[in-house]
Amino acid sequence: MTSGIVGVHRRALRWTTNHRRPVDAAIYALVAGAAALLQLAGLWEFFSLLAVPVSPWWTLATALPACVVVLVRDRFPLAALLAATAILFVDLLTVGGLVPLLVVLDTLYATTRDASARRRRMILVAVALSVVVVAVAALAATGEVRIAAVMALQMGALLGTTYWYGTAVAQSRELVALHRQRAEDAEALAAGARQAAVQSEREAMARELHDLVAGHVSAMAIRAEASLASPADPVRDRAALRAVRDSGLDAHEALRTMISVLRAPGTDIAAPRRRDDLTGLVEAARSSGLRVTVHDDIRGPLPGPVDQATARIVQEALANCLRHAAGAVVDVHLTEDDSEVKVRVDSHGGATLGHPGLEGSGWGIELIRERARALGGDLTAGEDGEGWTVRARLPKTAAV
Numbered sequence: 001m002t003s004g005i006v007g008v009h010r011r012a013l014r015w016t017t018n019h020r021r022p023v024d025a026a027i028y029a030l031v032a033g034a035a036a037l038l039q040l041a042g043l044w045e046f047f048s049l050l051a052v053p054v055s056p057w058w059t060l061a062t063a064l065p066a067c068v069v070v071l072v073r074d075r076f077p078l079a080a081l082l083a084a085t086a087i088l089f090v091d092l093l094t095v096g097g098l099v100p101l102l103v104v105l106d107t108l109y110a111t112t113r114d115a116s117a118r119r120r121r122m123i124l125v126a127v128a129l130s131v132v133v134v135a136v137a138a139l140a141a142t143g144e145v146r147i148a149a150v151m152a153l154q155m156g157a158l159l160g161t162t163y164w165y166g167t168a169v170a171q172s173r174e175l176v177a178l179h180r181q182r183a184e185d186a187e188a189l190a191a192g193a194r195q196a197a198v199q200s201e202r203e204a205m206a207r208e209l210h211d212l213v214a215g216h217v218s219a220m221a222i223r224a225e226a227s228l229a230s231p232a233d234p235v236r237d238r239a240a241l242r243a244v245r246d247s248g249l250d251a252h253e254a255l256r257t258m259i260s261v262l263r264a265p266g267t268d269i270a271a272p273r274r275r276d277d278l279t280g281l282v283e284a285a286r287s288s289g290l291r292v293t294v295h296d297d298i299r300g301p302l303p304g305p306v307d308q309a310t311a312r313i314v315q316e317a318l319a320n321c322l323r324h325a326a327g328a329v330v331d332v333h334l335t336e337d338d339s340e341v342k343v344r345v346d347s348h349g350g351a352t353l354g355h356p357g358l359e360g361s362g363w364g365i366e367l368i369r370e371r372a373r374a375l376g377g378d379l380t381a382g383e384d385g386e387g388w389t390v391r392a393r394l395p396k397t398a399a400v
Helices: 002-018 020-040 056-071 077-093 099-114 117-142 145-229 234-263 275-287 304-324 363-374
Strands: 291-296 329-336 340-348 378-384 387-395
Touching (some): 020 099, 099 117, 145 304, 275 304, 304 329, 304 378, 304 387, 363 378, 363 387
Parallel strands (some): 291 329
Antiparallel strands (some): 340 387
């Protein structure tokens, strides 16, 4: 029983919502008829400015047109407001009914609620003029200043309150729309920031992967190519195989570390190279055939980003020597002053092992150049006489 009543109520409410304007017009017509019946019964009295009393049914002459205006209230709000106002003026100066005033207030609220800020200001001016017109018309019809003032005050209070309420609703809607737009903008900015962070992380991972694997793989290929290019020697060949095996195991471990980082969110990437690791890098290069000499004139610790960039530049320069100048003489110079660190790697002699795939992509130099620029420095690499030189300048005040 209860569920049936609730269902009927919901259907009735849905129908009323879908037919809002006809329902409102019908309600106003019923109110007009009820008011006329109440006056006939002596329970209600209209405020008429006519010199001769008329039947209460004459109030329907203005009430019913006002009900028609309600039907077009939402489709043509300004036109409906003007028509309702004209009907109200006629009603006030004649039979003094109730419904035209109610329709004007309803239409004024709906128009103000849905109007733009500029149009609301125009409506406010129209409301003020309407109050003045009502006062002047009442004074002309009655000749009584008191009646004109009372009507002006009543009309001003009714129209002003309705306008204020419609404006408050409109402004609240505008604030909601503004906050919604700001939330959407913030969400878009957050999405952009997330995308930028993901892109930055991908680039960082690519650099780290290149740093970790490129040197090992290049050493493997170069040692194997050197062994194949030389006459057979069991001792040397086995030593070369052991070196290839060790480099392969190191590369495999590096890849496993990187994969574990990718699988476990929040895990720190394997620590990047630092200047303290240069000894190991140099020894690995020497074992691969380079004749490396290091001149390290830096005393004391360096800022973390600068320290890492220094080791990274030396690592890539040595890897390039392995690819392009196997057996070369390499001089690594590290110097500093009060404001910056200078890195220079000179290589002379050596031979390019002309095996396809060993020439490299050039990406490593571009990555360390990008890293130097990110720290506010610069890096150049190119031929210098009969050799190749990599020069880098890294400010000590580089931001993280």
